[in-house]
Amino acid sequence: MPPLLFWVFALLMLIFGVAVVVNRNPVASALSLVVSFLGLAALFMSLDAYFVGIIQVLVYAGAVMVLFLFIIMLLNLPAEERRQINWLAAAGGIGVALILLVQICAVIGHFQAAHQTLPPLPRSTTDDVWNIGALLFSNYNLPFQIIGVLVLVATIGVVLLSKREPR
Amino acid sequence: MVTLGDYLIVSGILFAIGFAGVMLRRNLIVILMSLELMLNAANLSLVAFSRFRLQPSGLPDYNAQIFVFFIITVAAAEVALGLAILVALFRARQTTDVKDITQLRF
Numbered sequence: 001m002p003p004l005l006f007w008v009f010a011l012l013m014l015i016f017g018v019a020v021v022v023n024r025n026p027v028a029s030a031l032s033l034v035v036s037f038l039g040l041a042a043l044f045m046s047l048d049a050y051f052v053g054i055i056q057v058l059v060y061a062g063a064v065m066v067l068f069l070f071i072i073m074l075l076n077l078p079a080e081e082r083r084q085i086n087w088l089a090a091a092g093g094i095g096v097a098l099i100l101l102v103q104i105c106a107v108i109g110h111f112q113a114a115h116q117t118l119p120p121l122p123r124s125t126t127d128d129v130w131n132i133g134a135l136l137f138s139n140y141n142l143p144f145q146i147i148g149v150l151v152l153v154a155t156i157g158v159v160l161l162s163k164r165e166p167r
Numbered sequence: 168m169v170t171l172g173d174y175l176i177v178s179g180i181l182f183a184i185g186f187a188g189v190m191l192r193r194n195l196i197v198i199l200m201s202l203e204l205m206l207n208a209a210n211l212s213l214v215a216f217s218r219f220r221l222q223p224s225g226l227p228d229y230n231a232q233i234f235v236f237f238i239i240t241v242a243a244a245e246v247a248l249g250l251a252i253l254v255a256l257f258r259a260r261q262t263t264d265v266k267d268i269t270q271l272r273f
Contacts, residue, residue, distance in 0.1 A: 006169045010177045017181055017204055021188035026196050033200050040181075040207055047174070047218040048227060052210075052235050059239050064203070064246050071250045072196060075257050093190030097183045104179035114172030118218070122225040132236070135229050147240050154244035161251040 006046055013039030026077050030068045037061045048121060051128045174215035182208035195256075195263045199249050206242045210235045 012035065019032035037060045044053035108114050124131075136144055181204060188201025217231035257263055 003169050006173070010173075014177065014180055014184065017184045020197070020200055020204065021184060021192065026194060029197050029200055033203065036204070037207065040211060043174070043177075043211060044214055046169075047214050049214045049218065049232055049235075052214055052232050055236065055239055056207075056210075059243055060203070060207070064243055067246060067250060068196065068200065071254060075254070075263065077194075077196070077263060090191055093187055096190060097187035100186060101179060101183040104182070105176060108172050108175045108179070111172070111175075113219070114175060115170055116219060117168040117170055119221055121221075121227070124226060131226065131229050132232055136233055136236070139230075140233050143237065147237055151240065151244055154248050158247050158251040161248070161255050 006043070009039045009042040009046070012036075013043065026072045027069065030065060030072060033068070034061050034065050037065070049128065051132050171215060171219045175212055178208045178211040178215070181205075181211065193265050195253050195265060196250075198265070199246065199253075203242060203246065206238060210238055213238075 016032045016036040016039065020029045020036060023029045023032060037056060041053045041056040041061070044050075044056055185201040185204030185208060188204065189198050192198055192201065213231045213235050217228045220228050222228055253263060256268070260268065262268070
Protein backbone atom coordinates (compact mmCIF):
# COMPACT_ATOMS: atom_id res chain seq x y z
CA MET A 1 0.00 0.00 0.00
CA PRO A 2 1.43 3.43 -0.87
CA PRO A 3 2.29 5.65 2.11
CA LEU A 4 -0.35 8.20 1.04
CA LEU A 5 -3.15 5.69 1.56
CA PHE A 6 -1.73 4.74 4.96
CA TRP A 7 -1.88 8.35 6.12
CA VAL A 8 -5.35 8.87 4.62
CA PHE A 9 -6.80 5.89 6.47
CA ALA A 10 -4.87 6.62 9.68
CA LEU A 11 -6.14 10.22 9.71
CA LEU A 12 -9.69 9.05 8.95
CA MET A 13 -9.52 6.63 11.85
CA LEU A 14 -8.09 9.19 14.29
CA ILE A 15 -10.43 12.04 13.30
CA PHE A 16 -13.52 9.90 13.70
CA GLY A 17 -12.05 8.47 16.91
CA VAL A 18 -11.93 12.01 18.28
CA ALA A 19 -15.49 12.51 17.02
CA VAL A 20 -16.61 9.52 19.14
CA VAL A 21 -15.34 11.25 22.25
CA VAL A 22 -16.48 14.82 21.55
CA ASN A 23 -19.95 14.20 20.09
CA ARG A 24 -22.70 14.92 22.57
CA ASN A 25 -25.28 12.75 20.82
CA PRO A 26 -24.69 9.00 21.43
CA VAL A 27 -26.02 8.05 17.97
CA ALA A 28 -23.48 10.34 16.30
CA SER A 29 -20.77 8.81 18.49
CA ALA A 30 -21.76 5.30 17.43
CA LEU A 31 -21.78 6.20 13.73
CA SER A 32 -18.36 7.86 14.06
CA LEU A 33 -17.12 4.67 15.68
CA VAL A 34 -18.23 2.71 12.59
CA VAL A 35 -16.15 4.95 10.30
CA SER A 36 -13.20 4.69 12.70
CA PHE A 37 -13.40 0.88 12.62
CA LEU A 38 -13.60 0.85 8.82
CA GLY A 39 -10.40 2.94 8.68
CA LEU A 40 -8.78 0.49 11.08
CA ALA A 41 -9.86 -2.44 8.89
CA ALA A 42 -8.19 -0.70 5.92
CA LEU A 43 -4.99 -0.41 7.99
CA PHE A 44 -5.17 -4.14 8.74
CA MET A 45 -5.48 -4.78 5.00
CA SER A 46 -2.41 -2.57 4.42
CA LEU A 47 -0.52 -4.93 6.75
CA ASP A 48 -1.58 -7.95 4.64
CA ALA A 49 -3.80 -9.19 7.46
CA TYR A 50 -6.86 -9.77 5.29
CA PHE A 51 -8.56 -12.21 7.64
CA VAL A 52 -8.31 -9.87 10.62
CA GLY A 53 -9.54 -6.97 8.47
CA ILE A 54 -12.60 -8.89 7.34
CA ILE A 55 -13.31 -10.02 10.90
CA GLN A 56 -12.99 -6.41 12.02
CA VAL A 57 -15.63 -5.27 9.54
CA LEU A 58 -17.97 -8.20 10.23
CA VAL A 59 -17.74 -8.27 14.03
CA TYR A 60 -17.12 -4.64 14.95
CA ALA A 61 -18.63 -2.55 12.18
CA GLY A 62 -21.40 -5.13 11.83
CA ALA A 63 -22.46 -6.89 15.00
CA VAL A 64 -21.07 -4.75 17.82
CA MET A 65 -22.20 -1.46 16.30
CA VAL A 66 -25.69 -2.77 15.58
CA LEU A 67 -25.84 -3.77 19.25
CA PHE A 68 -24.73 -0.27 20.35
CA LEU A 69 -27.22 1.48 18.06
CA PHE A 70 -30.00 -0.91 19.10
CA ILE A 71 -29.40 -0.18 22.79
CA ILE A 72 -29.18 3.58 22.22
CA MET A 73 -32.49 3.55 20.33
CA LEU A 74 -34.08 1.15 22.84
CA LEU A 75 -33.23 3.39 25.77
CA ASN A 76 -34.23 6.42 23.69
CA LEU A 77 -31.35 8.45 25.10
CA PRO A 78 -31.53 12.16 24.46
CA ALA A 79 -28.44 14.15 23.58
CA GLU A 80 -26.63 15.04 26.77
CA GLU A 81 -27.72 18.43 28.00
CA ARG A 82 -24.95 20.90 28.39
CA ARG A 83 -23.89 20.70 31.99
CA GLN A 84 -21.45 22.81 33.86
CA ILE A 85 -18.07 21.45 32.76
CA ASN A 86 -15.67 20.86 35.60
CA TRP A 87 -12.64 22.41 33.91
CA LEU A 88 -10.19 21.09 36.48
CA ALA A 89 -11.34 17.50 35.95
CA ALA A 90 -11.37 17.92 32.16
CA ALA A 91 -7.85 19.37 32.14
CA GLY A 92 -6.73 16.52 34.38
CA GLY A 93 -8.19 13.89 32.04
CA ILE A 94 -6.69 15.45 28.91
CA GLY A 95 -3.37 15.97 30.73
CA VAL A 96 -3.13 12.32 31.78
CA ALA A 97 -3.94 11.19 28.22
CA LEU A 98 -1.29 13.55 26.81
CA ILE A 99 1.33 12.33 29.29
CA LEU A 100 0.51 8.76 28.25
CA LEU A 101 0.88 9.72 24.57
CA VAL A 102 4.24 11.43 25.16
CA GLN A 103 5.43 8.37 27.06
CA ILE A 104 4.38 6.03 24.21
CA CYS A 105 6.12 8.24 21.63
CA ALA A 106 9.31 8.35 23.74
CA VAL A 107 9.35 4.56 24.03
CA ILE A 108 8.81 4.13 20.29
CA GLY A 109 11.54 6.70 19.58
CA HIS A 110 14.08 4.60 21.50
CA PHE A 111 12.88 1.36 19.90
CA GLN A 112 15.47 0.41 17.27
CA ALA A 113 13.23 -1.98 15.30
CA ALA A 114 10.67 0.80 14.83
CA HIS A 115 12.71 2.31 11.98
CA GLN A 116 12.44 -0.70 9.67
CA THR A 117 10.24 -0.42 6.61
CA LEU A 118 7.71 -2.98 5.41
CA PRO A 119 9.67 -6.15 4.50
CA PRO A 120 8.45 -7.75 1.26
CA LEU A 121 6.40 -10.92 1.51
CA PRO A 122 7.23 -13.94 -0.67
CA ARG A 123 4.52 -15.29 -2.94
CA SER A 124 2.75 -17.68 -0.63
CA THR A 125 1.12 -20.91 -1.73
CA THR A 126 -1.36 -20.81 1.15
CA ASP A 127 -3.61 -17.92 2.03
CA ASP A 128 -4.10 -15.97 5.24
CA VAL A 129 -7.17 -17.84 6.47
CA TRP A 130 -5.51 -21.22 5.92
CA ASN A 131 -2.42 -20.22 7.89
CA ILE A 132 -4.35 -18.73 10.81
CA GLY A 133 -6.77 -21.65 10.87
CA ALA A 134 -3.98 -24.23 10.93
CA LEU A 135 -2.26 -22.46 13.83
CA LEU A 136 -5.54 -21.90 15.67
CA PHE A 137 -6.54 -25.55 15.59
CA SER A 138 -3.07 -26.92 16.38
CA ASN A 139 -1.17 -24.68 18.81
CA TYR A 140 -4.12 -22.71 20.17
CA ASN A 141 -6.72 -25.44 20.41
CA LEU A 142 -7.28 -25.20 24.17
CA PRO A 143 -7.60 -21.36 24.24
CA PHE A 144 -9.99 -21.63 21.31
CA GLN A 145 -12.28 -23.97 23.24
CA ILE A 146 -12.00 -21.82 26.38
CA ILE A 147 -13.09 -18.82 24.32
CA GLY A 148 -16.09 -20.86 23.17
CA VAL A 149 -17.05 -21.46 26.81
CA LEU A 150 -16.55 -17.74 27.50
CA VAL A 151 -18.95 -16.77 24.74
CA LEU A 152 -21.49 -19.28 26.06
CA VAL A 153 -21.19 -17.85 29.58
CA ALA A 154 -21.59 -14.33 28.19
CA THR A 155 -24.73 -15.38 26.31
CA ILE A 156 -26.29 -16.93 29.41
CA GLY A 157 -25.31 -13.89 31.47
CA VAL A 158 -26.92 -11.50 29.01
CA VAL A 159 -30.15 -13.51 28.99
CA LEU A 160 -30.22 -13.60 32.79
CA LEU A 161 -29.48 -9.88 33.09
CA SER A 162 -32.14 -8.81 30.62
CA LYS A 163 -34.87 -11.02 32.06
CA ARG A 164 -37.49 -9.00 33.86
CA GLU A 165 -38.08 -9.84 37.50
CA PRO A 166 -41.53 -11.36 38.04
CA ARG A 167 -43.48 -9.03 40.25
CA MET B 168 8.02 4.36 3.18
CA VAL B 169 5.83 3.52 6.14
CA THR B 170 7.79 2.23 9.10
CA LEU B 171 6.78 0.13 12.09
CA GLY B 172 7.08 3.26 14.23
CA ASP B 173 4.34 5.00 12.19
CA TYR B 174 1.89 2.20 12.88
CA LEU B 175 2.83 2.15 16.57
CA ILE B 176 2.42 5.92 16.92
CA VAL B 177 -0.99 5.83 15.21
CA SER B 178 -1.95 3.02 17.57
CA GLY B 179 -0.69 5.02 20.55
CA ILE B 180 -2.71 8.08 19.51
CA LEU B 181 -5.82 5.93 19.13
CA PHE B 182 -5.23 4.49 22.60
CA ALA B 183 -4.82 7.98 24.07
CA ILE B 184 -8.10 9.09 22.41
CA GLY B 185 -9.93 6.13 23.94
CA PHE B 186 -8.30 6.78 27.30
CA ALA B 187 -9.32 10.45 27.22
CA GLY B 188 -12.86 9.33 26.36
CA VAL B 189 -13.02 7.07 29.40
CA MET B 190 -11.64 9.83 31.63
CA LEU B 191 -13.75 12.70 30.28
CA ARG B 192 -17.16 11.40 29.30
CA ARG B 193 -19.92 10.66 31.75
CA ASN B 194 -22.27 8.73 29.49
CA LEU B 195 -21.80 4.99 30.10
CA ILE B 196 -22.43 4.08 26.44
CA VAL B 197 -19.72 6.46 25.24
CA ILE B 198 -17.36 5.07 27.89
CA LEU B 199 -17.96 1.57 26.49
CA MET B 200 -17.24 2.86 22.98
CA SER B 201 -13.99 4.43 24.17
CA LEU B 202 -13.02 1.08 25.70
CA GLU B 203 -13.52 -0.45 22.25
CA LEU B 204 -11.20 2.20 20.78
CA MET B 205 -8.47 1.23 23.28
CA LEU B 206 -8.87 -2.48 22.51
CA ASN B 207 -8.59 -1.73 18.81
CA ALA B 208 -5.42 0.29 19.35
CA ALA B 209 -3.88 -2.80 20.94
CA ASN B 210 -5.07 -4.86 17.95
CA LEU B 211 -3.41 -2.46 15.53
CA SER B 212 -0.02 -2.72 17.23
CA LEU B 213 -0.30 -6.53 17.39
CA VAL B 214 -1.02 -6.77 13.66
CA ALA B 215 1.81 -4.34 12.89
CA PHE B 216 4.26 -6.44 14.93
CA SER B 217 2.99 -9.55 13.15
CA ARG B 218 3.69 -8.06 9.72
CA PHE B 219 7.10 -6.58 10.53
CA ARG B 220 8.51 -9.63 12.32
CA LEU B 221 8.59 -12.26 9.60
CA GLN B 222 8.95 -15.96 10.32
CA PRO B 223 11.96 -17.85 8.88
CA SER B 224 9.66 -18.99 6.07
CA GLY B 225 9.09 -15.33 5.14
CA LEU B 226 5.43 -15.30 6.19
CA PRO B 227 4.08 -12.90 8.84
CA ASP B 228 4.05 -14.11 12.44
CA TYR B 229 0.51 -15.42 12.70
CA ASN B 230 0.64 -15.85 16.49
CA ALA B 231 -0.09 -12.14 16.90
CA GLN B 232 -3.04 -12.33 14.53
CA ILE B 233 -4.48 -15.16 16.64
CA PHE B 234 -4.19 -12.91 19.69
CA VAL B 235 -6.16 -10.30 17.76
CA PHE B 236 -8.79 -12.93 16.97
CA PHE B 237 -9.13 -13.73 20.67
CA ILE B 238 -9.23 -10.06 21.65
CA ILE B 239 -12.04 -9.41 19.16
CA THR B 240 -14.01 -12.35 20.56
CA VAL B 241 -13.56 -11.26 24.16
CA ALA B 242 -14.41 -7.65 23.25
CA ALA B 243 -17.65 -8.75 21.58
CA ALA B 244 -18.63 -10.74 24.68
CA GLU B 245 -17.68 -7.78 26.88
CA VAL B 246 -19.82 -5.37 24.88
CA ALA B 247 -22.83 -7.69 25.02
CA LEU B 248 -22.53 -8.07 28.79
CA GLY B 249 -21.78 -4.40 29.39
CA LEU B 250 -24.80 -3.28 27.40
CA ALA B 251 -27.03 -5.79 29.21
CA ILE B 252 -25.86 -4.40 32.56
CA LEU B 253 -26.49 -0.90 31.22
CA VAL B 254 -30.05 -1.77 30.22
CA ALA B 255 -30.69 -3.30 33.65
CA LEU B 256 -29.26 -0.17 35.27
CA PHE B 257 -31.41 2.07 33.09
CA ARG B 258 -34.53 0.14 34.09
CA ALA B 259 -33.69 0.61 37.75
CA ARG B 260 -32.48 4.24 37.68
CA GLN B 261 -33.55 5.84 34.35
CA THR B 262 -30.05 7.19 33.82
CA THR B 263 -26.81 6.28 32.06
CA ASP B 264 -24.80 9.07 33.60
CA VAL B 265 -21.97 7.99 35.90
CA LYS B 266 -22.47 11.14 37.99
CA ASP B 267 -25.91 9.93 39.02
CA ILE B 268 -24.73 6.49 40.13
CA THR B 269 -23.05 7.14 43.46
CA GLN B 270 -24.53 4.51 45.72
CA LEU B 271 -21.25 2.65 46.26
CA ARG B 272 -19.25 5.82 46.59
CA PHE B 273 -17.58 6.39 49.93
